Amino acid sequence: GNSVTQMEGPVTLSEEAFLTINCTYTATGYPSLFWYVQYPGEGLQLLLKATKADDKGSNKGFEATYRKETTSFHLEKGSVQVSDSAVYFCALRENRDDKIIFGKGTRLHILP
Amino acid sequence: EPEVTQTPSHQVTQMGQEVILRCVPISNHLYFYWYRQILGQKVEFLVSFYNNEISEKSEIFDDQFSVERPDGSNFTLKIRSTKLEDSAMYFCASSMTLNYNEQFFGPGTRLTVL
Numbered sequence: 004g005n006s007v008t009q010m011e012g013p014v015t016l017s018e019e020a021f022l023t024i025n026c027t028y029t030a031t032g033y034p035s036l037f038w039y040v041q042y043p044g045e046g047l048q049l050l051l052k053a054t055k056a057d058d059k060g061s062n063k064g065f066e067a068t069y070r071k072e073t074t075s076f077h078l079e080k081g082s083v084q085v086s087d088s089a090v091y092f093c094a095l096r097e098n099r100d101d102k103i104i105f106g107k108g109t110r111l112h113i114l115p
Numbered sequence: 116e117p118e119v120t121q122t123p124s125h126q127v128t129q130m131g132q133e134v135i136l137r138c139v140p141i142s143n144h145l146y147f148y149w150y151r152q153i154l155g156q157k158v159e160f161l162v163s164f165y166n167n168e169i170s171e172k173s174e175i176f177d178d179q180f181s182v183e184r185p186d187g188s189n190f191t192l193k194i195r196s197t198k199l200e201d202s203a204m205y206f207c208a209s210s211m212t213l214n215y216n217e218q219f220f221g222p223g224t225r226l227t228v229l
Contacts, residue, residue, distance in 0.1 A: 029191075043221070045220040046119070046121075046206060046220040046221050047158070047206060049217045049218075049219075069129075077185075086116075095133070100171075101148070101163035101170055101171040102160035102163065102171060102173070103158075103160065103218060104160070105150075105157050105158040105159075106157065107157050108158070
């Protein structure tokens with residue numbers, strides 16, 4: 004079945020460091036891919052998405068490219084801030100399917 | 116900005132009791148969802164609801180679970196007889212359409228079954 008695997012956390016970085024959170028997926032069709040973020044005490048918010056191969060999603064300085072050949076959707080940011088501290092979830096949804104399938108989440112701590 | 120709201124934020128109940136988790140989706144959305152996250156595990160899909168009926172459900176969503184849209188604004192998840200393993204964070208979500216559309220999530224209800 005479909006699944007999402009992302010790197011274990013927690014990830015701790017200093018402010019202005021480069022961030023990569025790895026995500027790979029298994030899908031039978033051609034899914035849309037997402038990164039959701041959960042700030043402390045809040046719900047899941049869509050951070051960015053890509054709906055087909057080679058699409059790049061971007062938002063708030065974060066980027067991820069839909070790589071069909073490696074079935075990956077790694078999240079990157081060039082210079083992280085303390086306010087980026089949160090839990091990040093990689094996810095997919097097959098076309099015409101209701102459900103979103105999530106990875107386990109990666110907790111990110113940014114130190115000032 | 117419109118948002119999905121959920122009440123209560125935290126519910127504590129005794130094993131075997133019934134609980135109802137409440138959600139108010141975004142007002143012009145047509146699709147509604149429940150997900151749950153057991154502590155330290157993945158966020159898992161439970162059920163989707165459209166046009167006053169369940170459109171998809173997971174194997175987790177057994178006979179002890181039910182969903183309802185009792186009026187034009189609320190969307191509820193009922194757990195008939197709670198078990199210890201039902202302790203989790205429950206997220207409600209809504210979307211305007213199905214394909215390619217973002218699902219907007221609420222802040223969650225933490226359910227603790229003692």
